[in-house]
Amino acid sequence: MGQRSIIEPFRIKSVEPIRMTTREERERFLEHAGYNPFLLRADDVLIDLLTDSGTAAMSAEQWASIMRGDESYAGARSFYRLRGVVEEIFGFRYVLPTHQGRAAERILFSTMCKPGDVVPNNTHFDTTRANIEFLGARAVDLPIPQGRRPSEIHPFKGNMDVDALERLIVEVGAEHVPLVMLTVTNNSGGGQPVSMANIRDVRAICGRHRIPLYIDACRFAENCWFIREREDGYGSKTPREIARELFSLADGCTMSAKKDGLVNIGGFLASNDETLVRQESRLLILTEGFPTYGGLAGRDLEAMATGFEEVLQEDYLAYRIASTAYLGRRLTEIGVPIVQPPGGHAIYVDAAAMLSHLPARLFPGQALVAQLYLEGGIRAVEIGTVMFGSTDTETGEERAAEMELVRLAIPRRVYTQSHIDYVCEVVGDVFAQRDRIAGLRMVWQAPPLRHFTARFESVCAPSSPNDLSND
Numbered sequence: 001m002g003q004r005s006i007i008e009p010f011r012i013k014s015v016e017p018i019r020m021t022t023r024e025e026r027e028r029f030l031e032h033a034g035y036n037p038f039l040l041r042a043d044d045v046l047i048d049l050l051t052d053s054g055t056a057a058m059s060a061e062q063w064a065s066i067m068r069g070d071e072s073y074a075g076a077r078s079f080y081r082l083r084g085v086v087e088e089i090f091g092f093r094y095v096l097p098t099h100q101g102r103a104a105e106r107i108l109f110s111t112m113c114k115p116g117d118v119v120p121n122n123t124h125f126d127t128t129r130a131n132i133e134f135l136g137a138r139a140v141d142l143p144i145p146q147g148r149r150p151s152e153i154h155p156f157k158g159n160m161d162v163d164a165l166e167r168l169i170v171e172v173g174a175e176h177v178p179l180v181m182l183t184v185t186n187n188s189g190g191g192q193p194v195s196m197a198n199i200r201d202v203r204a205i206c207g208r209h210r211i212p213l214y215i216d217a218c219r220f221a222e223n224c225w226f227i228r229e230r231e232d233g234y235g236s237k238t239p240r241e242i243a244r245e246l247f248s249l250a251d252g253c254t255m256s257a258k259k260d261g262l263v264n265i266g267g268f269l270a271s272n273d274e275t276l277v278r279q280e281s282r283l284l285i286l287t288e289g290f291p292t293y294g295g296l297a298g299r300d301l302e303a304m305a306t307g308f309e310e311v312l313q314e315d316y317l318a319y320r321i322a323s324t325a326y327l328g329r330r331l332t333e334i335g336v337p338i339v340q341p342p343g344g345h346a347i348y349v350d351a352a353a354m355l356s357h358l359p360a361r362l363f364p365g366q367a368l369v370a371q372l373y374l375e376g377g378i379r380a381v382e383i384g385t386v387m388f389g390s391t392d393t394e395t396g397e398e399r400a401a402e403m404e405l406v407r408l409a410i411p412r413r414v415y416t417q418s419h420i421d422y423v424c425e426v427v428g429d430v431f432a433q434r435d436r437i438a439g440l441r442m443v444w445q446a447p448p449l450r451h452f453t454a455r456f457e458s459v460c461a462p463s464s465p466n467d468l469s470n471d
């Protein structure tokens with residue numbers, strides 16, 4: 001008997017219809033949205049792979065938790081339940097709930113960073129970088145060299161380059177490095193995991209220089225599953241045991257529960273440093289709310305606590321990682337260049353390789369995103385020059401990003417295998433006509449985080465008769 005299929009470890013109790021549109025409609029919607037998927041109406045999207053953030057389907061148990069939420073302004077039972085779960089799984093004594101991850105980031109960096117400081121990370125997520133730069137500090141990405149090469153296979157491509165970290169600290173001086181961060185899994189670097197050995201090495205360097213280590217924990221459970229699957233000595237440990245070990249190496253963490261919290265809103269900031277937490281609480285009260293609710297309803301705290309328990313279940317993680325790998329394997333079979341090996345929450349198509357006729361200034365990633373929507377009503381997101389590049393205000397030239405990726409993020413527990421099969425068919429059709437995909441010109445932008453609102457025109461559009469070529 002061969003190995004049986006890994007199936008969705010749930011059945012469906014409540015369904016939400018999705019609607020197919022015509023190609024003509026999609027052309028109109030896309031033009032209206034300035035070729036920016038963030039500006040489309042969700043109702044006009046068939047399969048929404050824009051993000052895995054806040055898009056999870058909650059379980060019956062989480063909905064039951066919602067009904068148990070305690071809405072007391074101060075000292076709510078739901079807060080103490082969340083604090084208990086966080087202490088049990090993450091091992092940190094103090095937890096400040098926040099409405100999402102970036103609020104935790106803003107509070108952490110506002111408390112720890114000053115202008116001129118440097119914050120190293122394997123790869124900063126966009127809001128993390130923006131919050132550091134907003135304070136006049138510098139966000140430095142230090143992935144291992146393999147992490148920058150899309151087609152190279154490595155079991156822990158999310159690892160930090162520890163030699164580069166040591167060099168950077170010596171170069172700028174430890175007094176200018178208020179904290180080191182590690183993002184697990186490494187979202188912007190392809191959803192790639194970080195090994196326990198790497199976290200240990202980073203911890204050792206931080207320890208020698210007396211610099212606190214913080215984990216950007218958004219996808220901690222997926223990272224723990226990869227450690228169990230790929231790292232020697234972890235095969236018989238539970239995801240929960242691995243999580244405890246991982247966080248025991250850190251001084252604190254920021255969390256967006258919209259990822260591995262399996263909720264639609266929520267996050268937290270946690271640490272063991274009482275003095276720091278007191279300062280952070282003051283900022284929390286200023287913009288988020290009293291420290292026992294932090295901008296969330298009591299029911300949100302309950303749903304989050306239940307989500308953290310469910311996300312570490314082995315049948316869930318086995319299904320989650322296998323379904324992402326399935327999409328990656330099928331696209332690879334068609335010949336689509338993707339970041340290898342598949343990460344935890346998304347497949348990243350290498351748009352620079354696929355649309356090699358388009359230079360970075362014509363935004364190949366964004367052009368591919370537009371085509372996926374036109375072809376099949378699929379919404380994806382560019383992670384390339386639109387997101388991480390910038391326009392020189394004097395020359396008007398684009399500073400290109402290091403990679404031009406398109407992310408197909410997979411919402412948790414939302415789509416079935418036939419939805420994913422449909423995605424593969426659409427990507428296959430786009431791949432077959434890749435040579436004919438036109439580039440885009442950015443006609444409006446508002447940095448920072450310009451990708452949320454930027455507007456584009458096709459360089460083939462009738463409004464630009466002098467620029468029909470892509471070069």
Ligand SMILES: *Cc1c(COP(=O)(O)O)cnc(C)c1O
Nearest residue numbers: 100101102125127187218256258
């Ligand atoms: C989503 C995310 C954040 C920010 O969290 P939000 O809840 O969107 O504010 C930070 N870091 C990483 C790695 C993320 O994926």
